[in-house]
Amino acid sequence: MxxxxxxxxxxxxxxxxxxxxxxxxxxxICRANxxxxxxxxxxxxxIEMMATGCARFDMSxxxxxxFRPSPRQSDVMIVAGTITKKMMPGIKTxxxxxxxxxWVMALGNxxxxxxxxxxxxxxxxxxxxxxxxxxxxxxPGCPPRPEALLxxxxxxxxxxxxxxxxxxxxASAKA
Amino acid sequence: xxxxxxxxxxxxxxxxxxxxxxATHGVLRVKMRMxxxxxxxxxxxxxxxHRMHEKMGEIKPYPQYLMNLSRMDYLGAVGYSHGxxxxxxxxxxxxxxxxxxxxxxxxxxxxxxxxHLFWFGAFVMDLGGFSPLMYALQDREHILDMMEAVTGSRLxxxxxxxxxxxxxxxxxxxxxxxxFIPRMRKSLDKYDKLVTGNIIFxxxxxxxxxxxxxxxxxxxxxxxxxRGSGINFDVRKNEPYSVxxxxxxxxxxxxxxxxxxxxxxxxxxxxxxxxxxxxxxxxLPDGLFMAEKAPKIIKPxxxxxxxxxxxxxxxxxxxxxxxxxxxxxxxxxxSPTYSNMHLFDETxxxxxxMDALAFMGSLDLVIPEIDR
Amino acid sequence: MxxxxxxxxxxxxxxxxxxxxxxxxxxxxxxxxxxxxxxxEEGPRPNGxxxxxxxxxxxxxxxxxxxxxxxxxxxxxDDAEFFIETITGVDWxxxxxxxxxxxxxxxxxxxxxxxxxxRVSRENPIVPTITGIYAxxxxxxxxxxxxxxxxxxxxxxxxxxLLPEDADFHPLRKDFxx
Numbered sequence: 001m002x003x004x005x006x007x008x009x010x011x012x013x014x015x016x017x018x019x020x021x022x023x024x025x026x027x028x029i030c031r032a033n034x035x036x037x038x039x040x041x042x043x044x045x046x047i048e049m050m051a052t053g054c055a056r057f058d059m060s061x062x063x064x065x066x067f068r069p070s071p072r073q074s075d076v077m078i079v080a081g082t083i084t085k086k087m088m089p090g091i092k093t094x095x096x097x098x099x100x101x102x103w104v105m106a107l108g109n110x111x112x113x114x115x116x117x118x119x120x121x122x123x124x125x126x127x128x129x130x131x132x133x134x135x136x137x138x139x140p141g142c143p144p145r146p147e148a149l150l151x152x153x154x155x156x157x158x159x160x161x162x163x164x165x166x167x168x169x170x171a172s173a174k175a
Numbered sequence: 176x177x178x179x180x181x182x183x184x185x186x187x188x189x190x191x192x193x194x195x196x197x198a199t200h201g202v203l204r205v206k207m208r209m210x211x212x213x214x215x216x217x218x219x220x221x222x223x224x225h226r227m228h229e230k231m232g233e234i235k236p237y238p239q240y241l242m243n244l245s246r247m248d249y250l251g252a253v254g255y256s257h258g259x260x261x262x263x264x265x266x267x268x269x270x271x272x273x274x275x276x277x278x279x280x281x282x283x284x285x286x287x288x289x290x291h292l293f294w295f296g297a298f299v300m301d302l303g304g305f306s307p308l309m310y311a312l313q314d315r316e317h318i319l320d321m322m323e324a325v326t327g328s329r330l331x332x333x334x335x336x337x338x339x340x341x342x343x344x345x346x347x348x349x350x351x352x353x354x355f356i357p358r359m360r361k362s363l364d365k366y367d368k369l370v371t372g373n374i375i376f377x378x379x380x381x382x383x384x385x386x387x388x389x390x391x392x393x394x395x396x397x398x399x400x401x402r403g404s405g406i407n408f409d410v411r412k413n414e415p416y417s418v419x420x421x422x423x424x425x426x427x428x429x430x431x432x433x434x435x436x437x438x439x440x441x442x443x444x445x446x447x448x449x450x451x452x453x454x455x456x457x458x459l460p461d462g463l464f465m466a467e468k469a470p471k472i473i474k475p476x477x478x479x480x481x482x483x484x485x486x487x488x489x490x491x492x493x494x495x496x497x498x499x500x501x502x503x504x505x506x507x508x509x510s511p512t513y514s515n516m517h518l519f520d521e522t523x524x525x526x527x528x529m530d531a532l533a534f535m536g537s538l539d540l541v542i543p544e545i546d547r
Numbered sequence: 548m549x550x551x552x553x554x555x556x557x558x559x560x561x562x563x564x565x566x567x568x569x570x571x572x573x574x575x576x577x578x579x580x581x582x583x584x585x586x587x588e589e590g591p592r593p594n595g596x597x598x599x600x601x602x603x604x605x606x607x608x609x610x611x612x613x614x615x616x617x618x619x620x621x622x623x624x625d626d627a628e629f630f631i632e633t634i635t636g637v638d639w640x641x642x643x644x645x646x647x648x649x650x651x652x653x654x655x656x657x658x659x660x661x662x663x664x665x666r667v668s669r670e671n672p673i674v675p676t677i678t679g680i681y682a683x684x685x686x687x688x689x690x691x692x693x694x695x696x697x698x699x700x701x702x703x704x705x706x707x708x709l710l711p712e713d714a715d716f717h718p719l720r721k722d723f724x725x
Contacts, residue, residue, distance in 0.1 A: 039197050043224055043543050044249035044331055046201070047293070054312040069197045082543075086711045087202055087223040090194050116242065117226045119234060123718055124227050124710075143249075143330055222709035229694075230718055265605065392654065394683030395631040401654070408654040481605035481650065481660065483632075492650070496637055505719075509633040509650070517686045546709055 025161075031075070031101070032161035035064040035153065038074040040094065042081025045108035045143040049080050052146040062153050062165075071097040076156070078149075079133070082110035082117055083126040095133055103160065104129065105137045105152055112138050187215055190528070194223045198301055198532045201542030205519075205535075212527050217520050225546040232506030237263055237337065237473040240506075245331040247508065248544040251290040251487030252332045253282045260335045261416060262482035262493040266475035267337070274462040275339040276418045281352070281455045282322065282334060284448040288359065289318040290487035291441050291448075294539045298438070299370055301536035302379055307370050314362050321351045338469025352456060356449050363445060371442065380435035384522055384534035387432065394521075395514040398489030399444070400538060402428050403436035410485035422454050434537040441539070474501050488512050488539055512538070512545050549627060550607050550659045556623045557610045557661075558596050606650075606660035613665065614674055620663050621677045624651050629661065634687035636695040640721040643669045645697055649677070667697065676702040694719035 041049060052059050059065045068074040071094045083091060095104070106129040109115030114127035129135050136159055139152040158164050193204035202223035208216040228243050235243075244259045245252035257279055264271060292315045296308030319329050325344050326334040334341050370376055386396075386404045401408050409426040411419045427443035429436035475497040483492045489511025496505035515538050523531040596610045612620045632650035639646060649663040667674060676699040677684045688699045689708040696717035699705060707714045717723060 040195055041200075042202055044246060047249055047330060051312060051316070055309045056313060056316045082224060082226055084223060084225055086225065087194060090202075090223070094195055116246065117231075119231060121230060121234060121718075121724065122227065123716065124225050145329060222707075222711070225709040227718060233719075262605070265603070392628065392630040393681050395633070395681075406654050413654075413656055414652075414658050414660075478604065479648075480603075481662070483605070483652070483660075490632070490652075492632060494633075494635065494648070494650070505635075505637045507633065507635040507648075513686065514631075514633075514683060517683055521682065 028161040029163055032157040032163065033063040034066070035062075035076045035103075035156070036066045036068050036074045037064060037076045037078050038071055038094065038098070039067040039069045040077065040080070042079070042083065042087070043108075043110065045080035045111070045141075048143045048146055049078060049107065049149060052149045057146040057150065059150065059153070062150065062157070064153050071095075072099065074098060075101065076103050076105060077133075078105045078107050079111040079129040079135075080107040082115070083129060084124050085126060086124075088126050088132060091129075092132055103136045103156055104133045105139060105156060106130065106135045107139045107149060107152070108144055109140060109142045112140060115142055186210065194220075198535065199542075200297060200536075200540050203516075203540065203542050203545075207523075207528070207531075209528070212529075214523050214526055214528060214531055217523050217531075219516060219520055221516070221542070221545050223546065224543045226543070228508060228547045229506055232503055232508075234502065236501045237503070238471075240503075241335065242331070242333045245333055246543070247510070247547060248486065248488065248541050249330050250293055250541055251286055252330065253279075253286040253334060254484060254486030255491055256332065256335045257283050257417070258482055258484035258486070258491050258493050260337055261484065262480055262495050263337055263473060263475065265482060266478070266480040266495055266497060267470070267473050268475075269338045269469055269473075270466055271338060272463040272466055273418070273460050275464050275466075277455050277459050278340055278344055278464065279335060280418055280422070281344075281452055281459075282326075282332075284451045284455070285318050285322060285352070286332075287487045288445050288448050289315045289322075291445050292318075294441065294487075295366065295370075298536040298539075299376070302376065302533055304370070304373075304376070307366065310362070310365065310369070314359060317351075317355055317358070321348055321355065324348060324351075336465065336469070337473055339463070339465030343464040349456060349459075352452060356453055359445070359449055363442070366442070371438075377435060379533060380438060380537070381431075381433060383434040383530050384526065384537070385432050386518065386522060390518060390521065394518045396489070396518060397511050398485075398487075398515065398539070399437045399440040400489070400515045400518070402426065402440045403434075403438075403537075404432045405430035408490075410483050410490050414483060416482070416484060418455075421458070422451050424448075424451050424454075434534055437537040472501050474499060483509075486511065488541065488544065489515060508547055510544050510547060512540055516540060516545055549653065549657045553623065553627050553629075553659065553661060554596055554598065554608050556627070557608070557612075557620060560612065560616050560619055560623075561595055601658075601660075606662050608659070608661045609664070610662070611664045611666070614667060617663070617665050618675055618677065618680070621649065621680050624661060624663070625680050629653055629659075631681045631683050631687070632660075634684060634691055636691045636697055636719070638669075638695060638719060638721045639666075640669070645669055645672050645695055647674055647691065647697060672697040673700050674698070675700050678702060693717070696720065 106112050111129045117125050137152045137156045139148050141148050187208050187210045190207045190209045193199045194202040204220040206218045207214050244255040248255050292311040296311035299307040323329050325348050326332045391401045391404050407428045412426050424447045427440050429439050477499040479496045481494050483490050492509035494507035498504040594611045599609050601607050629651040632652050635648050637646040644666045646666050651661045653659050691697055693707050693710045
């Protein structure tokens with residue numbers, strides 16, 4: 001009995017001698033259903049993030065609508081936009097200030113690889129959030145559609161708790 | 176605005192706002208020297224999202240650069256593309272069919288409404304009211320739906336080409352646009368009742384951040400920042416381009432010079448943009464949407480060219496220095512918010528911090544557009 | 548007309564005011580010989596005021612001034628109530644010079660765009676600041692300093708604006724390599 005029995009937890013929860021696997025599982029499901037993202041927009045993708053939080057796409061269906069302006073209160077960092085070298089230390093600080101357990105989502109091509117701004121002679125940007133942060137979910141797009149962000153949230157839920165909202169349509173078609 | 180009591184320099188402290196702060200609309204940082212709740216001095220630090228569009232302009236050939244303009248200002252993307260294509264077309268002597276120019280204007284104005292709606296929601300959210308954002312974004316989604324069906328993207332449109340457009344509009348778009356106009360007018364009435372008439376909102380903004388005409392001129396302010404200070408300046412009227420001279424619209428000007436005036440200008444502009452869309456749809460001529468003779472490789476003759484357009488955020492200018500090759504020698508993008516934001520440091524002196532943040536909201540900032 | 552009066556005021560800066568009106572080049576009539584002649588005529592542009600075709604270039608008056616005439620020229624525009632549009636630079640590396648371009652326009656309905664340009668050598672690029680006249684030139688000059696390394700003498704706060712605080716490179720110079 002231990003944390004390793006819970007499937008697909010990549011970020012190990014700080015372990016203690018006494019383990020409560022069932023309780024951990026329950027807590028993880030709770031965590032997965034109530035992400036508190038950090039209000040942190042950098043560029044274009046942040047607008048789609050706001051659109052996702054608003055009326056039509058309604059992120060609260062997945063329990064992730066509580067955007068917190070302070071890193072101390074949030075557990076998901078959605079890196080939405082190009083990271084410049086000038087901004088990088090700030091993002092690192094924000095990440096360090098977030099309490100464990102915490103996850104990072106790279107939203108948009110800029111946060112994945114530098115996107116359209118990676119060119120010869122570029123001196124200003126960091127080529128992807130994974131250069132300095134442990135990224136859990138990548139959401140491609142320039143900018144990603146709100147549906148893509150929601151899919152990213154669902155993937156993150158799956159990663160955190162091993163639990164899925166619905167069956168993978170491709171896998172069920174094969175079976 | 177009352178002046179703060181002058182204390183010794185030892186009793187002031189420095190407050191750092193940003194670069195991650197919900198009120199700065201992105202990665203803007205302001206260092207403020209505070210005396211209690213009053214701002215003694217402030218210094219804006221920008222460049223946190225500086226991605227060097229201008230260098231990319233020197234490296235990429237003209238058609239490849241089209242996508243950059245929409246990433247510069249993602250809220251009013253089409254307006255910026257318009258400036259760029261007009262400048263290059265002028266330099267290279269490319270004729271644009273009239274239909275294409277009308278469709279461009281329709282798109283620019285729809286995008287302007289979308290941009291103002293987003294600003295409206297975010298501005299009221301800055302002041303503490305959350306629900307208007309929900310209404311505003313709901314209306315904005317209707318515009319995005321229409322534009323997406325034609326252009327293929329929701330936010331960062333790359334729709335204009337040198338000599339025309341990527342794609343023609345269809346009857347479905349025209350129907351949707353016609354249905355949208357009365358719907359938006361109804362919504363404007365709703366916003367009027369919900370926000371503009373709200374006594375808390377008005378008291379908060381009346382007399383907030385006085386901007387004189389002279390300050391506007393010295394800093395080169397444009398858009399609602401200038402028009403809220405009684406300056407009747409709109410590039411669409413002052414320096415007519417595209418098919419704007421054939422369309423009947425007014426430039427709303429308010430003389431109060433405060434944040435409420437800037438708010439009123441933008442809300443009145445939504446109505447004017449609706450009028451433009453309405454007329455442009457009526458006048459829309461048949462014909463080509465892309466010039467037949469538009470060259471694939473663009474080589475403007477050597478020289479320098481300037482084109483200004485009125486975007487949702489103000490007077491946007493493109494200065495193109497060409498040396499006759501297929502990439503520009505120098506491409507300068509004059510961004511309106513850069514000048515508008517520059518006002519902030521001087522104006523916010525002596526203001527209380529919450530007034531300064533309301534003022535910052537009224538400037539309609541898009542940070543990647545400042546930093547480029 | 549504001550364009551006329553400003554042009555005259557700017558021309559007064561030069562000892563021999565010779566208005567050079569841009570010749571409209573007739574494209575079809577251009578033979579090889581005339582093309583060669585034109586190339587010979589091209590050279591460093593002398594300082595002076597040129598009236599440009601607005602429909603082609605997008606501005607009316609194009610004045611190239613010497614560095615020491617800059618403040619006077621800007622003062623003329625300030626007195627005539629122009630507003631500052633932008634300041635930028637161009638790196639003419641072959642000629643070993645930087646060009647600094649100042650754009651001005653008007654708020655009223657007399658459309659008149661004025662471009663003031665000045666050239667300095669690449670080795671020692673120093674220009675006087677115009678922040679004393681237009682406070683809004685502050686950021687534009689800092690940006691130009693960032694990108695080209697042009698020093699604006701007398702500028703109150705010439706530190707990197709868009710680049711990181713410790714930046715020592717100038718990315719828009721043509722010989723810049725990341």
